[in-house]
Amino acid sequence: MHYILEILPSLLSGAGMTLKIFIWTLIGSLPLGLVVGLGLMSNIKPLQWLLNFYVWLMRGTPLLLQLIFVFYGLPLIGIVFPRYYAALFAFILNYAAYFAEIFRGGLQSIDSGQYESARVLRLSYVQTIRKIVIPQVIKIVLPSVGNEVINLVKDSSLVYVIGLGDLLRAGNVATARDVTLVPLVLVAVIYLLLTAVTTFILGRIEKHYSSWK
């Protein structure tokens, strides 16, 4: 117990980094994913090609590799990110690609009759998307987005590769120093707590959207 209290501060500070990356990645990648998702459905061919290439690149290579390229590779062409921002940049781009594909699927499942009935009521495209399409898409994609969100909690541990001190790294350091698995058990418990809270929040959002079908 005494040992746990001793290492807890460093684990919690690591958990703070994990949370920061988690939250900012969501704030950045969800809206970006929606915009890319809408773009994937556009009739402008070059835009479609470009976005498809982006999605392919992001989903086709490991996130770990992308992190390394952003932090160690981009400086070679003169773009330097501090560690933390390099991590956010890579995570947001990567997750936006996954979200874009999820949103595209959601957008495609909206019946064309919904757009037509909005059109004969003379709502503009933006009004139609905002008031009619997005609420329906959110309801449809919530379970898949939830999956990615839970994944993100754990994927955030990849930032160790560019030297950021997150939760898993804090546990690793303590384990290596004290030759005991206790820190990693604690790390697992903290991850489980984080995903439990996330699952609870996702459940509340789903409940909010269950008043209509």
Next chain:
Amino acid sequence: MLELKNITKQFGSRTIIKDLNLTVKDGEILSIVGPSGAGKTTLLRCITGLEKVNAGEFLVDGKAFDPYTNRSNDSVIGVVFQNFELFPNLTVMQNITLAPTMVLKQSANEAQEQAQVLLDRLDLTDQADQYPFQLSGGQKQRVAIARALAMKPNVLCYDEPTSALDPNLREEVEKLILGLKADGMTQIVVTHDLTFAENIADDMFKVETNKTK
């Protein structure tokens, strides 16, 4: 009065409608009848501005008007779709008030008062706060009618108003449409149900397949 002059509609090399002339007098009901595949719905989609015609013109009270590009605030055509196409994420009241507030810039109060009158008129007083999935087919149709009427159209169009409903509701629909006629509404009804068309129409327009023409 709505007039169609020499309307032609082609999909690629297929001519669906050729040199069609049609007049709908104020306060009357015009039924467009014909076998399926003859182009009834295409014709309605041209009138309601969902399809662009290849040639011909539309006149409202003698003035030219293009339903396809009409984006002004003068509502001309209202539509009740075959499957009603209510917005599932909005309550009955919100379905009706959405376009008046967003397009006609009515205040929320004004739009709601006007919607309430329509709801009372269409026997939907108790349904205002329900979502579309909670309604019966007949109720959905009346909401779709209320939503179209809230935009104060000159002409109200129906695509197969009896086909998505229980057969024994046909008489109800007849009463409803004739009731709106008594209120002075000009209506166009596309249907394949001849008896129904004869019961309501002042004027019938038969669409035939092009080969027989």
